[in-house]
Amino acid sequence: MTNPKQTTDLLSRRRFLQTAGVAAGATVGALALPRAADAAAAPMPKKWDVTTDVLVVGTGFAGLAAAIEARDAKADVIVIDKMPVPGGNSAINGGDFGAAGTQMQKALGIEDSPELMLKDMMKAGAYLNHPELARTVAEQSAAALEWSQTYVGAQFDRVNFHGGHSVKRAHQTVQRSGAGLVTKQLEKARALGAKIELRTKLVRLVADKDGRIVGAEVRRGYKFPDEASGTPAFIKARKAVVLASGGFSNDVKLRQMYDPRLTDQFTSTNQPGATGEAIMAACMAGAMDLQMDWIQLGPWTSPDEKGFGYVPQFVERVVGYGLMVDPATGKRFFKESGNRKERADAIILLGHPALILADSTNTTKMVDPGQLKGALDNGSLRKFDTIEELAKAYNMPVDVFVEQVKRWNTYVEQKKDPELDCLIFKDAVPNVTPPFYAARLWPRVHHTMGGLAINKDAQVIGFDLKPIVGLYAAGEATGGVHGAVRLGSCAMADCVVFGRIAGKNAAKQAAWG
Amino acid sequence: MLVNAIGRAVPALLALLLGAALSLPASAAPARNAKAAPGDCAACHKAEKVLPAGHPATKGMKLDACAQCHAPKSEQALGGKLPGMHLHQLRGIGCAQCHGDLKKPTEVAHDKCMSCHDTAKLVEKTANVKPKNPHTSPHYGKDADCNLCHHQHAKSENYCNQCHKFEFKVP
Incomplete structure (x- = not known):
C-alpha cells in the first residue's frame, strides 16, 4: 500500500459545514465525489509505532464484544480508550439487557418474540430506525444475551420492564449495573490476549489514497480532558479499525449543534468522556453520520442526586405499579409507561420536576434493596407514613392528591387505566401500605441515537453511500438502530450484537499491508 | 529539566x-x-x-x-x-x-505503585469506610489506578464524586 494520508486534511463535510455554514441536505451530494481523490495529501507517518490486525476504539460493551470476537477469529487486537478507567458508560449503566424470546422469559411465562421487540423498537423510534439494523438487534438479542452469560460469564437474574416495551424483556445483571457485563468482557478480552490501552486517545484515522482506513494517529498517556497531554503515536491496523467510542451526551458544544435546546442547563447521566471527537474523526475520514438530532433525555433521573444515580432504578421498577403526578396540581399528567421521549417531553413541559410514588408493597416487591437503600441514603428518595404527609412535603393540594391516589388504585385493581392508558402489571396492588416512597424527576441527557451510518455487517458507510473499507462501528457511536427514541435496555443489546458483528467482520477483512 | x-x-x-x-x-x-x-x-x-x-x-x-x-x-x-x-x-x-x-x-504507572502497595490489604483496611469502601467498586473492581484519586504532585481528588456523593477524605 503506497502513499496513505491522514484524512483529517480532506475537505470533509463537517469542515465544509463549519466554514461555509450551509445546510447539509443541499450539499452532501456535491461533496460525496471528491472526498479522497482531490484532497491534499497528508504525509504518511514516517513509521508506525505499533502494528496490529484490528484496532478497537472504546472499552465499553461494543468495543470489548468486538475485541473478543476478533481475538476468537485469531486476529491481533489492540483496544484503546482515552479515559483512565475502562468501560465508558457501560461501567455505570443500569445493567438491563433487552432480549426477546429468552429462556429466562420463558421460565417466567413471558411470551415474547424478536418480531414483537422489533415492532416496539420501530414504534418508539417513530419508524425512523433503519429497519435492517433494528431487525438485526432484535433477532440476535437472545443469542447475544446467551453469549454474554455462557461465554463471557456475566450473570443475569431478573427480567424488568422498561417504558415503551410491550412485555418485560430487560434482563438485568445481578450487580444491577452494566459493570456486571463489561468487567467480565474486559477479563475475557485480556485472557484471550487483546491488548487494552487506557489513556490512549484516537486523534484521527489514517486512510490510503483510495480512502481505505489503514490505521490511526493516537495520543498515548492522554489525560482527559487536556488535549495537549500525551505523546503522538501511529497505530497500523492491517485489517480494520472498529469504532466503538460511544455517544456524545456530555459534549455540550456538539450536541447543541444538533439540538440547540440542550444547553449546559441540562446535565447528563453519562461519564465525562462521552464526547464526540471519535465520531467527528470518522466523519473527517469520509464516514457519513445520520439522525444526529435525536438526542434522548432520560425521564427518570432525580434533580436531588448526580448523574444517572439510583432513582432510575426505582422509577422504572415501579412504573405500572405506582403513579407519577405533577406536584403543582397533585394530579397525574402523563402515561407512566410511555417511552423515554414522551415522558421527558411531558416533564419538561411542566417546567418543574415531576413526582413519582409507590407504596411499600409494590416497592419492596419490585425495587432492588441495594438500589432502594442507596436512593434513601442520599436523600433522592424519601419515605412517608401517610399519603397526606407525602402531599404536604411536596406542597401538593392534599385533597386533590388523595383523590388521585384513590382513583389510581381503582385502576390498579381493574388493571386498566381509562385516563392515560398506562400499562398496569398483573401483580400490581393498590398503593395503600405505608411507608410511601416518592422521588422528584427531572430529565438528563442520556443517549445520542444518531451516529455513524453502518450497514448490517457493521461496515461504516461513506458519503458515496458505499462501505468504507477497513472501518467498522458499533454501539452508541452509530446511528439508525433506534431511530428517534431508544427504548430502555436496547443499548446493551445493540452494543453486544453489533460489537460482535464488527469484531468478526474486522477479523475477516483482507489485510492491506 | x-x-x-x-x-x-x-x-x-x-x-x-x-x-x-x-x-x-x-x-x-x-x-x-x-x-x-x-x-x-x-x-x-x-x-x-x-x-x-x-x-x-x-x-x-x-x-x-x-x-x-x-x-x-x-x-x-x-x-x-x-x-x-x-x-x-x-x-x-x-x-x-x-x-x-x-x-x-x-x-508512574499503576504497577509501580503496586510494587510497594498491596491492593488486597488496602481493600481490607478501608472495608469500613462510609458510605462505601473507596478501594473496591462495582464499576472498576479493585484495580482502579491509584492516581485517579491520590495525586502526588497536586491536590488529591475524589474520583467517585463525578457521579456519587461520597464524602471521603482523600489522602
Missing part, C-alpha cells in the same frame, strides 16, 4: 507539618531538588516560609518523627493535607524510585 518533566503543582514541602489548616501557597511551585533530604524544606523551597511559626526544625526528620505530633488518623494527621509526594519523600522514597532515570523520568 527533571522539574518540568515531573510536575508543576508542588506546594510547599512541609507547610503542614504542624497540622494546621491546609492552605496551599499561592506562590509558584519551587524548583524540585531530587537530592533533597527528607525534612529539608529549604532544599526546594529555599527561603520561602513553609512551616508555621514555632514549628520545630524538620531538617533530618523522617515521617516517623513527624508522626509523633501528626499521629495518623488524628486531627493532625498529614494524609490529605499535602501532596502525596511529600509523604513519599518523608519516607525516604525519592523521585528516582518512582520515576526511574531522572535524566529521562517516566510517568
Whole structure:
C-alpha cells in the first residue's frame, strides 16, 4: 500500500459545514465525489509505532464484544480508550439487557418474540430506525444475551420492564449495573490476549489514497480532558479499525449543534468522556453520520442526586405499579409507561420536576434493596407514613392528591387505566401500605441515537453511500438502530450484537499491508 | 529539566507539618531538588516560609518523627493535607524510585505503585469506610489506578464524586 494520508486534511463535510455554514441536505451530494481523490495529501507517518490486525476504539460493551470476537477469529487486537478507567458508560449503566424470546422469559411465562421487540423498537423510534439494523438487534438479542452469560460469564437474574416495551424483556445483571457485563468482557478480552490501552486517545484515522482506513494517529498517556497531554503515536491496523467510542451526551458544544435546546442547563447521566471527537474523526475520514438530532433525555433521573444515580432504578421498577403526578396540581399528567421521549417531553413541559410514588408493597416487591437503600441514603428518595404527609412535603393540594391516589388504585385493581392508558402489571396492588416512597424527576441527557451510518455487517458507510473499507462501528457511536427514541435496555443489546458483528467482520477483512 | 518533566503543582514541602489548616501557597511551585533530604524544606523551597511559626526544625526528620505530633488518623494527621509526594519523600522514597532515570523520568504507572502497595490489604483496611469502601467498586473492581484519586504532585481528588456523593477524605 503506497502513499496513505491522514484524512483529517480532506475537505470533509463537517469542515465544509463549519466554514461555509450551509445546510447539509443541499450539499452532501456535491461533496460525496471528491472526498479522497482531490484532497491534499497528508504525509504518511514516517513509521508506525505499533502494528496490529484490528484496532478497537472504546472499552465499553461494543468495543470489548468486538475485541473478543476478533481475538476468537485469531486476529491481533489492540483496544484503546482515552479515559483512565475502562468501560465508558457501560461501567455505570443500569445493567438491563433487552432480549426477546429468552429462556429466562420463558421460565417466567413471558411470551415474547424478536418480531414483537422489533415492532416496539420501530414504534418508539417513530419508524425512523433503519429497519435492517433494528431487525438485526432484535433477532440476535437472545443469542447475544446467551453469549454474554455462557461465554463471557456475566450473570443475569431478573427480567424488568422498561417504558415503551410491550412485555418485560430487560434482563438485568445481578450487580444491577452494566459493570456486571463489561468487567467480565474486559477479563475475557485480556485472557484471550487483546491488548487494552487506557489513556490512549484516537486523534484521527489514517486512510490510503483510495480512502481505505489503514490505521490511526493516537495520543498515548492522554489525560482527559487536556488535549495537549500525551505523546503522538501511529497505530497500523492491517485489517480494520472498529469504532466503538460511544455517544456524545456530555459534549455540550456538539450536541447543541444538533439540538440547540440542550444547553449546559441540562446535565447528563453519562461519564465525562462521552464526547464526540471519535465520531467527528470518522466523519473527517469520509464516514457519513445520520439522525444526529435525536438526542434522548432520560425521564427518570432525580434533580436531588448526580448523574444517572439510583432513582432510575426505582422509577422504572415501579412504573405500572405506582403513579407519577405533577406536584403543582397533585394530579397525574402523563402515561407512566410511555417511552423515554414522551415522558421527558411531558416533564419538561411542566417546567418543574415531576413526582413519582409507590407504596411499600409494590416497592419492596419490585425495587432492588441495594438500589432502594442507596436512593434513601442520599436523600433522592424519601419515605412517608401517610399519603397526606407525602402531599404536604411536596406542597401538593392534599385533597386533590388523595383523590388521585384513590382513583389510581381503582385502576390498579381493574388493571386498566381509562385516563392515560398506562400499562398496569398483573401483580400490581393498590398503593395503600405505608411507608410511601416518592422521588422528584427531572430529565438528563442520556443517549445520542444518531451516529455513524453502518450497514448490517457493521461496515461504516461513506458519503458515496458505499462501505468504507477497513472501518467498522458499533454501539452508541452509530446511528439508525433506534431511530428517534431508544427504548430502555436496547443499548446493551445493540452494543453486544453489533460489537460482535464488527469484531468478526474486522477479523475477516483482507489485510492491506 | 527533571522539574518540568515531573510536575508543576508542588506546594510547599512541609507547610503542614504542624497540622494546621491546609492552605496551599499561592506562590509558584519551587524548583524540585531530587537530592533533597527528607525534612529539608529549604532544599526546594529555599527561603520561602513553609512551616508555621514555632514549628520545630524538620531538617533530618523522617515521617516517623513527624508522626509523633501528626499521629495518623488524628486531627493532625498529614494524609490529605499535602501532596502525596511529600509523604513519599518523608519516607525516604525519592523521585528516582518512582520515576526511574531522572535524566529521562517516566510517568508512574499503576504497577509501580503496586510494587510497594498491596491492593488486597488496602481493600481490607478501608472495608469500613462510609458510605462505601473507596478501594473496591462495582464499576472498576479493585484495580482502579491509584492516581485517579491520590495525586502526588497536586491536590488529591475524589474520583467517585463525578457521579456519587461520597464524602471521603482523600489522602
